[in-house]
Protein backbone atom coordinates (compact mmCIF):
# COMPACT_ATOMS: atom_id res chain seq x y z
CA UNK A 150 0.00 0.00 0.00
CA UNK A 151 1.11 3.53 -0.71
CA UNK A 152 2.31 5.85 1.99
CA UNK A 153 0.19 8.97 2.50
CA UNK A 154 1.62 12.48 2.47
CA UNK A 155 0.33 15.92 3.38
CA UNK A 156 1.27 18.42 0.68
CA UNK A 157 -1.04 21.31 1.46
CA UNK A 158 -2.14 23.03 4.67
CA UNK A 159 -4.23 26.11 5.32
CA UNK A 160 -6.11 27.63 8.20
CA UNK A 161 -7.80 30.93 8.88
CA UNK A 162 -7.03 32.94 11.99
CA UNK A 163 -9.28 31.58 14.72
CA UNK A 164 -11.74 34.02 16.27
CA UNK A 165 -15.32 35.20 16.02
CA UNK A 166 -16.81 35.64 12.54
CA UNK A 167 -20.38 36.82 13.14
CA UNK A 168 -20.83 37.98 9.53
CA UNK A 169 -19.60 34.81 7.78
CA UNK A 170 -21.01 31.29 7.52
CA UNK A 171 -19.19 28.13 8.57
CA UNK A 172 -18.97 27.02 4.93
CA UNK A 173 -17.47 30.35 3.86
CA UNK A 174 -14.81 29.87 6.54
CA UNK A 175 -14.26 26.29 5.35
CA UNK A 176 -14.03 27.35 1.72
CA UNK A 177 -11.38 29.93 2.56
CA UNK A 178 -9.26 27.33 4.38
CA UNK A 179 -9.77 24.84 1.54
CA UNK A 180 -8.48 27.31 -1.05
CA UNK A 181 -5.49 28.13 1.17
CA UNK A 182 -4.59 24.43 1.43
CA UNK A 183 -5.01 23.84 -2.32
CA UNK A 184 -2.88 26.89 -3.10
CA UNK A 185 -0.26 25.66 -0.64
CA UNK A 186 -0.17 22.34 -2.50
CA UNK A 187 -0.09 23.95 -5.94
CA UNK A 188 -3.33 22.16 -6.83
CA UNK A 189 -6.87 23.13 -7.79
CA UNK A 190 -10.20 21.71 -6.74
CA UNK A 191 -10.39 19.89 -10.13
CA UNK A 192 -7.40 17.77 -9.03
CA UNK A 193 -9.17 16.51 -5.93
CA UNK A 194 -10.67 13.00 -5.99
CA UNK A 195 -12.68 13.16 -2.78
CA UNK A 196 -13.59 15.59 0.01
CA UNK A 197 -14.01 14.83 3.72
CA UNK A 198 -15.52 17.68 5.70
CA UNK A 199 -15.68 17.76 9.51
CA UNK A 200 -17.91 19.76 11.79
CA UNK A 201 -19.41 18.82 15.14
CA UNK A 202 -22.40 21.12 14.78
CA UNK A 203 -22.82 21.46 11.01
CA UNK A 204 -21.88 18.12 9.43
CA UNK A 205 -25.56 17.23 9.04
CA UNK A 206 -26.09 20.26 6.83
CA UNK A 207 -23.74 18.87 4.13
CA UNK A 208 -20.85 21.13 5.01
CA UNK A 209 -18.54 19.68 2.34
CA UNK A 210 -21.01 20.18 -0.49
CA UNK A 211 -21.65 23.73 0.67
CA UNK A 212 -17.90 24.35 0.52
CA UNK A 213 -17.83 22.93 -3.01
CA UNK A 214 -20.69 25.28 -3.94
CA UNK A 215 -18.28 28.06 -2.98
CA UNK A 216 -15.15 26.78 -4.72
CA UNK A 217 -16.26 24.43 -7.53
CA UNK A 218 -18.80 21.61 -7.82
CA UNK A 219 -16.77 18.82 -9.39
CA UNK A 220 -19.10 15.96 -8.46
CA UNK A 221 -16.52 14.06 -6.40
CA UNK A 222 -17.50 11.92 -3.41
CA UNK A 223 -18.01 14.24 -0.45
CA UNK A 224 -18.39 12.81 3.04
CA UNK A 225 -19.40 14.86 6.08
CA UNK A 226 -18.02 13.74 9.41
CA UNK A 227 -19.21 14.48 12.93
CA UNK A 228 -17.47 12.79 15.88
CA UNK A 229 -17.55 15.38 18.67
CA UNK A 230 -14.14 16.99 19.23
CA UNK A 231 -12.54 14.14 17.27
CA UNK A 232 -14.39 15.11 14.06
CA UNK A 233 -11.37 16.61 12.32
CA UNK A 234 -9.07 13.70 13.09
CA UNK A 235 -11.82 11.32 11.98
CA UNK A 236 -12.05 13.07 8.60
CA UNK A 237 -8.29 12.86 8.14
CA UNK A 238 -8.32 9.21 9.12
CA UNK A 239 -10.98 8.50 6.46
CA UNK A 240 -9.00 10.41 3.84
CA UNK A 241 -5.89 8.45 4.83
CA UNK A 242 -7.83 5.19 4.46
CA UNK A 243 -9.13 6.21 1.05
CA UNK A 244 -5.65 6.92 -0.27
CA UNK A 245 -4.13 3.83 1.36
CA UNK A 246 -6.77 1.70 -0.33
CA UNK A 247 -5.84 3.07 -3.75
CA UNK A 248 -9.27 4.58 -4.35
CA UNK A 249 -7.99 8.16 -4.42
CA UNK A 250 -4.71 9.93 -5.19
CA UNK A 251 -5.62 13.39 -3.89
CA UNK A 252 -8.06 14.09 -1.08
CA UNK A 253 -9.11 17.39 0.48
CA UNK A 254 -10.00 17.48 4.19
CA UNK A 255 -11.74 20.57 5.58
CA UNK A 256 -12.80 21.18 9.16
CA UNK A 257 -15.02 24.20 9.77
CA UNK A 258 -17.01 25.33 12.77
CA UNK A 259 -19.00 28.13 14.19
CA UNK A 260 -19.41 27.15 17.82
CA UNK A 261 -22.58 27.95 19.72
CA UNK A 262 -21.85 30.60 22.33
CA UNK A 263 -21.98 29.95 26.04
CA UNK A 264 -20.94 26.96 28.07
CA UNK A 265 -21.02 23.63 26.27
CA UNK A 266 -22.48 20.61 27.99
CA UNK A 267 -25.12 17.92 28.07
CA UNK A 268 -28.61 18.02 26.61
CA UNK A 269 -31.87 18.13 28.56
CA UNK A 270 -33.71 14.93 29.50
CA UNK A 271 -37.21 14.10 30.72
CA UNK A 272 -37.92 15.30 34.22
CA UNK A 273 -36.45 18.30 35.98
CA UNK A 274 -33.42 20.00 34.43
CA UNK A 275 -30.52 17.91 35.79
CA UNK A 276 -27.89 20.61 36.15
CA UNK A 277 -27.20 21.24 39.83
CA UNK A 278 -29.72 18.60 40.97
CA UNK A 279 -27.62 15.64 39.84
CA UNK A 280 -24.16 17.13 39.80
CA UNK A 281 -23.04 19.06 36.75
CA UNK A 282 -23.04 18.18 33.07
CA UNK A 283 -20.98 21.20 31.99
CA UNK A 284 -17.72 20.39 30.25
CA UNK A 285 -15.61 22.33 32.80
CA UNK A 286 -17.14 20.24 35.61
CA UNK A 287 -16.50 16.99 33.74
CA UNK A 288 -12.86 17.85 33.18
CA UNK A 289 -12.50 19.13 36.74
CA UNK A 290 -13.75 15.76 38.01
CA UNK A 291 -11.28 13.97 35.73
CA UNK A 292 -8.46 16.22 36.92
CA UNK A 293 -9.27 15.67 40.59
CA UNK A 294 -8.61 11.97 40.05
CA UNK A 295 -5.02 12.91 39.24
CA UNK A 296 -4.84 15.21 42.24
CA UNK A 297 -6.22 12.50 44.51
CA UNK A 298 -3.77 9.90 43.18
CA UNK A 299 -0.62 11.99 42.84
CA UNK A 300 -1.11 15.27 44.66
CA UNK A 301 -1.17 17.35 41.49
CA UNK A 302 -1.76 20.96 42.52
CA UNK A 303 -3.96 23.82 41.35
CA UNK A 304 -0.77 25.68 40.43
CA UNK A 305 0.43 22.81 38.23
CA UNK A 306 -2.85 22.76 36.31
CA UNK A 307 -2.60 26.55 35.99
CA UNK A 308 0.93 26.29 34.60
CA UNK A 309 -0.54 24.53 31.55
CA UNK A 310 -2.54 27.68 30.79
CA UNK A 311 0.48 29.92 31.39
CA UNK A 312 2.52 27.85 28.92
CA UNK A 313 -0.06 27.57 26.17
CA UNK A 314 -1.06 31.22 26.31
CA UNK A 315 2.64 32.09 26.12
CA UNK A 316 3.09 29.86 23.07
CA UNK A 317 0.13 31.56 21.37
CA UNK A 318 1.83 34.96 21.57
CA UNK A 319 4.09 33.60 18.82
CA UNK A 320 1.18 32.34 16.65
CA UNK A 321 -0.49 35.08 14.59
CA UNK A 322 -3.41 32.73 13.79
CA UNK A 323 -4.21 32.07 17.45
CA UNK A 324 -7.45 33.59 18.72
CA UNK A 325 -5.62 35.15 21.68
CA UNK A 326 -2.04 36.42 21.80
CA UNK A 327 -1.73 37.48 25.38
CA UNK A 328 0.62 36.44 28.16
CA UNK A 329 -1.22 35.10 31.21
CA UNK A 330 1.18 34.87 34.17
CA UNK A 331 0.41 32.34 36.90
CA UNK A 332 -1.20 34.89 39.22
CA UNK A 333 -3.51 36.01 36.41
CA UNK A 334 -4.58 32.43 35.64
CA UNK A 335 -5.23 31.74 39.33
CA UNK A 336 -7.12 35.02 39.79
CA UNK A 337 -9.42 34.56 36.81
CA UNK A 338 -12.98 33.46 37.51
CA UNK A 339 -13.24 30.04 39.14
CA UNK A 340 -15.50 27.96 36.89
CA UNK A 341 -15.23 24.46 38.38
CA UNK A 342 -12.39 23.89 40.82
CA UNK A 343 -9.57 23.41 39.85
CA UNK A 344 -10.42 25.11 36.53
CA UNK A 345 -10.44 28.88 36.26
CA UNK A 346 -11.66 30.64 33.13
CA UNK A 347 -8.16 30.92 31.67
CA UNK A 348 -7.78 27.13 32.07
CA UNK A 349 -10.75 26.50 29.74
CA UNK A 350 -10.45 26.38 25.97
CA UNK A 351 -11.26 29.42 23.87
CA UNK A 352 -14.69 28.93 22.29
CA UNK A 353 -14.21 30.45 18.82
CA UNK A 354 -14.97 29.95 15.13
CA UNK A 355 -12.40 28.57 12.74
CA UNK A 356 -11.54 26.48 9.72
CA UNK A 357 -8.56 24.40 8.69
CA UNK A 358 -7.81 22.25 5.64
CA UNK A 359 -5.26 19.69 4.48
CA UNK A 360 -4.46 18.10 1.13
CA UNK A 361 -3.46 14.44 1.38
CA UNK A 362 -1.89 12.57 -1.54
CA UNK A 363 -0.44 9.20 -2.46
CA UNK A 364 3.33 8.72 -2.62
CA UNK A 365 3.20 8.78 -6.43
CA UNK A 366 1.54 12.20 -6.44
CA UNK A 367 3.81 13.47 -3.69
CA UNK A 368 6.84 12.62 -5.78
CA UNK A 369 5.33 14.37 -8.82
CA UNK A 370 4.54 17.47 -6.76
CA UNK A 371 7.94 17.50 -5.05
CA UNK A 372 8.86 16.16 -1.64
CA UNK A 373 10.61 19.28 -0.32
CA UNK A 374 7.66 20.36 1.86
CA UNK A 375 5.86 17.01 2.07
CA UNK A 376 5.05 15.42 5.42
CA UNK A 377 4.50 11.67 5.73
CA UNK A 378 1.66 10.31 7.88
CA UNK A 379 3.38 7.48 9.70
CA UNK A 380 0.56 6.58 12.05
CA UNK A 381 -3.18 7.22 11.84
CA UNK A 382 -5.29 5.74 14.60
CA UNK A 383 -8.76 6.15 16.04
CA UNK A 384 -10.40 4.49 19.02
CA UNK A 385 -13.85 4.41 20.54
CA UNK A 386 -14.24 4.01 24.27
CA UNK A 387 -14.03 0.61 25.92
CA UNK A 388 -16.00 -0.31 29.05
CA UNK A 389 -15.01 1.71 32.09
CA UNK A 390 -17.04 1.07 35.24
CA UNK A 391 -17.78 4.75 35.97
CA UNK A 392 -18.41 5.82 32.39
CA UNK A 393 -20.47 7.61 31.18
CA UNK A 394 -21.53 8.92 34.62
CA UNK A 395 -17.96 10.14 34.72
CA UNK A 396 -15.93 11.36 31.77
CA UNK A 397 -13.17 8.81 31.09
CA UNK A 398 -10.61 10.46 28.80
CA UNK A 399 -7.75 8.13 29.58
CA UNK A 400 -8.25 4.59 28.29
CA UNK A 401 -9.61 5.69 24.90
CA UNK A 402 -6.60 7.96 24.40
CA UNK A 403 -4.21 5.21 25.46
CA UNK A 404 -5.80 2.81 23.01
CA UNK A 405 -5.51 5.23 20.08
CA UNK A 406 -1.94 6.13 21.03
CA UNK A 407 -0.86 2.49 21.23
CA UNK A 408 -2.26 1.88 17.75
CA UNK A 409 -0.58 4.97 16.32
CA UNK A 410 2.80 4.13 17.85
CA UNK A 411 2.56 0.59 16.51
CA UNK A 412 1.63 1.70 13.00
CA UNK A 413 4.38 4.33 12.97
CA UNK A 414 7.02 2.04 14.45
CA UNK A 415 8.14 4.75 16.86
CA UNK A 416 7.82 5.41 20.58
CA UNK A 417 7.25 8.49 22.72
CA UNK A 418 11.02 9.00 22.96
CA UNK A 419 11.13 9.61 19.19
CA UNK A 420 8.69 12.54 19.26
CA UNK A 421 10.01 16.08 18.84
CA UNK A 422 6.72 17.82 19.61
CA UNK A 423 3.07 17.08 20.39
CA UNK A 424 -0.19 18.93 19.80
CA UNK A 425 -2.66 17.35 22.23
CA UNK A 426 -6.26 18.02 23.22
CA UNK A 427 -5.97 20.68 25.94
CA UNK A 428 -9.69 21.45 26.01
CA UNK A 429 -9.07 22.16 29.70
CA UNK A 430 -5.79 22.47 31.59
CA UNK A 431 -6.52 19.29 33.53
CA UNK A 432 -6.80 17.36 30.26
CA UNK A 433 -3.28 18.28 29.18
CA UNK A 434 -1.87 16.88 32.42
CA UNK A 435 -3.77 13.60 31.97
CA UNK A 436 -2.69 13.24 28.36
CA UNK A 437 1.05 13.57 29.10
CA UNK A 438 0.69 10.19 30.73
CA UNK A 439 -1.92 8.80 28.34
CA UNK A 440 0.37 9.50 25.37
CA UNK A 441 3.39 8.05 27.16
CA UNK A 442 5.29 11.35 27.35
CA UNK A 443 6.04 10.57 31.00
CA UNK A 444 5.41 7.84 33.54
CA UNK A 445 2.25 7.60 35.64
CA UNK A 446 2.16 10.34 38.26
CA UNK A 447 4.94 12.37 36.59
CA UNK A 448 2.77 14.86 34.70
CA UNK A 449 2.70 17.50 37.44
CA UNK A 450 6.47 17.47 37.69
CA UNK A 451 6.68 17.55 33.89
CA UNK A 452 4.73 20.81 33.53
CA UNK A 453 6.50 22.44 36.49
CA UNK A 454 9.95 21.61 35.14
CA UNK A 455 9.27 23.22 31.75
CA UNK A 456 9.82 19.99 29.83
CA UNK A 457 6.74 20.62 27.69
CA UNK A 458 7.40 24.30 26.97
CA UNK A 459 9.06 25.51 23.78
CA UNK A 460 12.76 24.78 24.28
CA UNK A 461 12.01 21.90 26.65
CA UNK A 462 12.50 18.17 26.17
CA UNK A 463 9.16 17.56 24.43
CA UNK A 464 7.27 20.78 23.61
CA UNK A 465 3.48 20.40 23.82
CA UNK A 466 0.93 22.70 22.19
CA UNK A 467 3.43 25.15 20.77
CA UNK A 468 0.59 26.54 18.64
CA UNK A 469 -1.10 27.80 21.80
CA UNK A 470 -3.40 24.81 21.89
CA UNK A 471 -7.13 24.85 22.40
CA UNK A 472 -6.63 27.09 25.42
CA UNK A 473 -5.32 30.03 23.40
CA UNK A 474 -5.17 29.26 19.67
CA UNK A 475 -8.81 28.27 20.14
CA UNK A 476 -11.20 25.38 19.84
CA UNK A 477 -13.56 25.56 16.83
CA UNK A 478 -14.63 22.03 17.64
CA UNK A 479 -14.93 20.28 14.28
CA UNK A 480 -11.88 22.08 12.90
CA UNK A 481 -9.64 21.47 15.91
CA UNK A 482 -8.31 18.08 14.85
CA UNK A 483 -7.30 19.41 11.44
CA UNK A 484 -5.75 22.54 12.89
CA UNK A 485 -3.47 20.68 15.29
CA UNK A 486 -2.14 18.68 12.34
CA UNK A 487 -1.41 21.91 10.48
CA UNK A 488 0.79 23.03 13.37
CA UNK A 489 2.77 19.80 13.16
CA UNK A 490 3.04 19.99 9.35
CA UNK A 491 4.31 23.56 9.45
CA UNK A 492 6.71 22.78 12.32
CA UNK A 493 8.18 19.81 10.42
CA UNK A 494 8.58 22.05 7.38
CA UNK A 495 10.35 24.63 9.57
CA UNK A 496 7.94 27.42 8.64
CA UNK A 497 6.58 28.76 11.92
CA UNK A 498 9.10 31.45 12.85
CA UNK A 499 9.53 32.36 16.53
CA UNK A 500 7.79 29.25 17.87
CA UNK A 501 9.82 26.82 15.74
CA UNK A 502 10.91 23.64 17.55
CA UNK A 503 14.46 23.38 16.28
CA UNK A 504 15.25 20.23 14.37
CA UNK A 505 11.68 18.94 14.56
CA UNK A 506 11.42 15.71 12.56
CA UNK A 507 8.60 13.66 14.14
CA UNK A 508 5.42 15.06 15.66
CA UNK A 509 2.16 13.78 17.10
CA UNK A 510 -1.39 15.08 17.23
CA UNK A 511 -4.16 13.94 19.59
CA UNK A 512 -7.83 14.78 19.99
CA UNK A 513 -10.47 13.52 22.37
CA UNK A 514 -14.15 13.75 21.55
CA UNK A 515 -16.77 13.39 24.27
CA UNK A 516 -20.54 13.43 24.13
CA UNK A 517 -21.70 10.84 26.64
CA UNK A 518 -19.28 8.46 24.95
CA UNK A 519 -15.77 9.00 23.62
CA UNK A 520 -13.60 9.01 20.51
CA UNK A 521 -9.87 9.54 20.35
CA UNK A 522 -7.63 10.19 17.36
CA UNK A 523 -3.83 10.03 17.39
CA UNK A 524 -1.65 10.73 14.34
CA UNK A 525 2.13 10.62 13.95
CA UNK A 526 3.90 12.62 11.25
CA UNK A 527 7.43 12.70 9.88
CA UNK A 528 9.23 15.12 7.62
CA UNK A 529 9.45 13.34 4.25
CA UNK B 530 -55.32 8.92 31.80
CA UNK B 531 -52.52 11.46 32.04
CA UNK B 532 -53.62 13.23 35.20
CA UNK B 533 -51.90 10.97 37.71
CA UNK B 534 -50.26 12.89 40.48
CA UNK B 535 -48.21 9.94 41.74
CA UNK B 536 -44.53 10.78 42.09
CA UNK B 537 -42.37 9.99 39.02
CA UNK B 538 -38.68 9.20 38.64
CA UNK B 539 -36.80 12.46 38.27
CA UNK B 540 -33.74 10.90 36.69
CA UNK B 541 -32.84 7.67 34.92
CA UNK B 542 -31.58 5.64 37.90
CA UNK B 543 -34.57 6.32 40.18
CA UNK B 544 -37.48 3.87 40.41
CA UNK B 545 -40.81 4.58 42.13
CA UNK B 546 -43.01 1.69 43.30
CA UNK B 547 -46.82 1.67 43.18
CA UNK B 548 -46.86 2.44 46.92
CA UNK B 549 -44.74 5.54 46.37
CA UNK B 550 -41.54 4.00 47.73
CA UNK B 551 -38.44 4.93 45.75
CA UNK B 552 -35.01 3.43 45.19
CA UNK B 553 -31.96 3.54 42.92
CA UNK B 554 -31.72 0.78 40.34
CA UNK B 555 -28.63 -0.58 38.60
CA UNK B 556 -27.97 -3.45 36.20
CA UNK B 557 -25.38 -6.20 36.72
CA UNK B 558 -24.08 -8.62 34.10
CA UNK B 559 -24.55 -12.21 35.28
CA UNK B 560 -21.56 -13.31 33.18
CA UNK B 561 -18.84 -10.81 34.12
CA UNK B 562 -20.27 -8.74 36.97
CA UNK B 563 -20.05 -5.40 35.15
CA UNK B 564 -22.50 -2.84 36.59
CA UNK B 565 -24.16 -0.07 34.58
CA UNK B 566 -26.87 2.53 35.16
CA UNK B 567 -29.16 1.69 32.23
CA UNK B 568 -30.71 -1.41 30.67
CA UNK B 569 -28.78 -2.62 27.64
CA UNK B 570 -29.45 -5.37 25.08
CA UNK B 571 -26.15 -7.13 25.81
CA UNK B 572 -23.35 -6.55 28.29
CA UNK B 573 -21.30 -3.58 27.13
CA UNK B 574 -18.25 -5.01 28.88
CA UNK B 575 -18.11 -8.73 27.99
CA UNK B 576 -20.76 -8.70 25.20
CA UNK B 577 -22.80 -11.48 26.84
CA UNK B 578 -26.19 -11.61 25.13
CA UNK B 579 -27.92 -12.15 28.45
CA UNK B 580 -29.01 -8.62 29.36
CA UNK B 581 -27.59 -7.35 32.66
CA UNK B 582 -30.17 -7.86 35.42
CA UNK B 583 -31.77 -5.06 37.40
CA UNK B 584 -30.91 -4.79 41.11
CA UNK B 585 -31.87 -2.42 43.88
CA UNK B 586 -28.73 -0.48 44.78
CA UNK B 587 -27.43 0.14 48.26
CA UNK B 588 -27.52 3.69 49.59
CA UNK B 589 -23.96 3.53 50.92
CA UNK B 590 -20.90 4.43 48.92
CA UNK B 591 -17.60 6.29 48.73
CA UNK B 592 -16.70 9.57 47.06
CA UNK B 593 -14.39 8.94 44.09
CA UNK B 594 -13.96 12.37 42.51
CA UNK B 595 -15.70 15.73 42.32
CA UNK B 596 -15.80 19.25 40.95
CA UNK B 597 -16.73 22.28 42.99
CA UNK B 598 -18.87 24.11 40.45
CA UNK B 599 -18.75 27.90 40.68
CA UNK B 600 -20.26 28.76 37.31
CA UNK B 601 -23.06 26.79 35.74
CA UNK B 602 -25.93 27.49 33.37
CA UNK B 603 -27.87 30.71 33.98
CA UNK B 604 -30.22 30.40 36.94
CA UNK B 605 -28.50 27.41 38.56
CA UNK B 606 -27.51 28.10 42.17
CA UNK B 607 -23.76 27.89 42.78
CA UNK B 608 -21.48 26.79 44.25
CA UNK B 609 -22.31 23.11 44.49
CA UNK B 610 -20.32 19.89 44.53
CA UNK B 611 -20.70 17.63 41.50
CA UNK B 612 -19.69 14.22 42.83
CA UNK B 613 -18.83 10.82 41.41
CA UNK B 614 -19.73 8.19 43.98
CA UNK B 615 -18.99 4.45 43.90
CA UNK B 616 -21.80 2.66 45.73
CA UNK B 617 -20.65 -0.29 47.79
CA UNK B 618 -22.37 -2.82 45.53
CA UNK B 619 -20.73 -1.60 42.34
CA UNK B 620 -22.95 1.10 40.82
CA UNK B 621 -21.24 4.44 40.16
CA UNK B 622 -23.39 7.57 40.11
CA UNK B 623 -23.01 11.25 39.45
CA UNK B 624 -24.94 13.48 41.83
CA UNK B 625 -24.80 16.57 43.95
CA UNK B 626 -23.03 16.19 47.29
CA UNK B 627 -24.55 18.42 49.95
CA UNK B 628 -23.77 19.32 53.57
CA UNK B 629 -20.00 19.37 53.12
CA UNK B 630 -17.35 22.08 52.99
CA UNK B 631 -15.17 22.07 49.87
CA UNK B 632 -11.99 21.75 51.92
CA UNK B 633 -13.36 18.67 53.69
CA UNK B 634 -13.77 16.69 50.47
CA UNK B 635 -11.61 13.56 50.37
CA UNK B 636 -11.46 10.73 47.88
CA UNK B 637 -12.86 7.63 49.58
CA UNK B 638 -14.97 9.50 52.15
CA UNK B 639 -18.14 7.54 53.00
CA UNK B 640 -21.34 9.06 51.66
CA UNK B 641 -25.02 8.14 51.74
CA UNK B 642 -27.65 8.42 49.01
CA UNK B 643 -30.68 10.47 50.02
CA UNK B 644 -33.78 10.22 47.85
CA UNK B 645 -35.44 13.64 47.59
CA UNK B 646 -38.09 15.67 45.78
CA UNK B 647 -35.82 16.61 42.85
CA UNK B 648 -35.73 20.29 43.67
CA UNK B 649 -39.46 20.51 44.27
CA UNK B 650 -40.30 20.41 40.57
CA UNK B 651 -43.58 19.04 39.19
CA UNK B 652 -44.78 17.93 35.79
CA UNK B 653 -47.65 19.71 34.03
CA UNK B 654 -50.20 17.53 35.84
CA UNK B 655 -48.82 18.37 39.25
CA UNK B 656 -46.96 15.12 39.83
CA UNK B 657 -43.78 15.47 41.83
CA UNK B 658 -40.45 13.94 40.82
CA UNK B 659 -38.18 11.76 42.93
CA UNK B 660 -34.51 12.61 42.73
CA UNK B 661 -31.49 11.97 44.91
CA UNK B 662 -28.42 13.61 46.35
CA UNK B 663 -25.49 12.53 48.49
CA UNK B 664 -24.49 13.59 51.99
CA UNK B 665 -21.42 12.60 53.98
CA UNK B 666 -22.13 9.59 56.18
CA UNK B 667 -23.25 10.82 59.58
CA UNK B 668 -24.36 14.21 58.20
CA UNK B 669 -28.04 13.41 57.67
CA UNK B 670 -30.51 16.29 57.60
Ligand SMILES: [Zn+2]
Nearest residue numbers: 558561572575
Ligand atom coordinates in the same frame (compact mmCIF):
# COMPACT_ATOMS: atom_id res chain seq x y z
ZN1 LIG C 1 -20.61 -8.87 31.09
